[in-house]
Amino acid sequence: MNLESYPPVFRQQNTENPQSTDLECINLDNCTIKEEIQEFGPVPVIDLQSLNLDNLEEACRNWGLIRLVNHGIPLTLLTQLQEQSKKIFSFSFESKQSIISNPLSYFWGTPALTPSGTALEKAPKNMNWVEGFNVPLSQISQFQAGDPTLESFRLLLEEYGRHLTRIATTVFEAMVKKLNLNPEQLKPYLSESSGLIRVYRYPPCSIADETLGMEAHTDSSVLSILNQDQGEGLELLKDDKWLHIDPIPSTLILNLGDMMQAISNDEYKSVTHRVKTNKDTERFSICYFVFPGEGSVIQSSRYKPFTYSDFQAQVQQDIKTIGCKIGLDRFKLT
Ligand SMILES: O=C(O)CCC(=O)C(=O)O
Numbered sequence: 001m002n003l004e005s006y007p008p009v010f011r012q013q014n015t016e017n018p019q020s021t022d023l024e025c026i027n028l029d030n031c032t033i034k035e036e037i038q039e040f041g042p043v044p045v046i047d048l049q050s051l052n053l054d055n056l057e058e059a060c061r062n063w064g065l066i067r068l069v070n071h072g073i074p075l076t077l078l079t080q081l082q083e084q085s086k087k088i089f090s091f092s093f094e095s096k097q098s099i100i101s102n103p104l105s106y107f108w109g110t111p112a113l114t115p116s117g118t119a120l121e122k123a124p125k126n127m128n129w130v131e132g133f134n135v136p137l138s139q140i141s142q143f144q145a146g147d148p149t150l151e152s153f154r155l156l157l158e159e160y161g162r163h164l165t166r167i168a169t170t171v172f173e174a175m176v177k178k179l180n181l182n183p184e185q186l187k188p189y190l191s192e193s194s195g196l197i198r199v200y201r202y203p204p205c206s207i208a209d210e211t212l213g214m215e216a217h218t219d220s221s222v223l224s225i226l227n228q229d230q231g232e233g234l235e236l237l238k239d240d241k242w243l244h245i246d247p248i249p250s251t252l253i254l255n256l257g258d259m260m261q262a263i264s265n266d267e268y269k270s271v272t273h274r275v276k277t278n279k280d281t282e283r284f285s286i287c288y289f290v291f292p293g294e295g296s297v298i299q300s301s302r303y304k305p306f307t308y309s310d311f312q313a314q315v316q317q318d319i320k321t322i323g324c325k326i327g328l329d330r331f332k333l334t
């Protein structure tokens, strides 16, 4: 294990006596309240080459999370992205701090970031056993990567970003067809230029049963699209039980976020999910998020009119003051 590469809070030399006992990294509530089950009834699979609108609608209403196949992203690109990200995470902590620079940002311990990409000052209640970097796609061409590995990763991310924009637009347009909403009004709700990518590594944790890589949350996005490596850990809360979302090579996981729930007047649900840690192995994932256009006001029968910036500001304030995200409930019409 390459301890130098981990942020100091994640360096556990002695698994018998983990340093983390005096850290607030243990999220016992989230870990133990729900019974765990294996992935049984299959997560709905959506074939992007022959999109079936009825199946997609049903998946959005009943699951909020789907497995995408035939998405058109070459397997070589997915594999190269994973390989390069592993290489970058293996750099020393200090070098990651210096080379992952504006407009990218490097963070650890929390996925809650300010709009400029730095970790929020008051982290969530619990330490999240994760490090990552944030990549705003619209600014990625301005990134001056001094390091050759980072430069080749930047080029891969640009190509990947183009695929994700295509996929998100296709799926969003198909999803909203089944909602009784005015298509013109919906257009600004998905802004291609808002796309961002988070690249994550979840270090091993000696007390993996009690420590979350990412605590239970819903995404604030319209849609999120996840490319996970072969490490297990992603779980979805469904019917009050945690369901493992096992990695399957060359497939992607797409989940709905809070903005989609609001746009659809709660007909489609933003799903609660979390990431467990593993005792001996690292896990890697790359997640894409897309949001409504800046200034576009979300009109919904269930919520007060709000923009994504209003929502984001509220989430940030809640995390700073009470340590967690309240989310859509803050905007609900009473
Ligand atoms: O790493 C993962 O599998 C999930 C990440 C996630 O849920 C998020 O970034 O919101």
Ligand SMILES: [Fe+2]
Residues within 6 Å of the ligand: 217, 218, 219, 224, 273
């Ligand atoms: Fe998430």
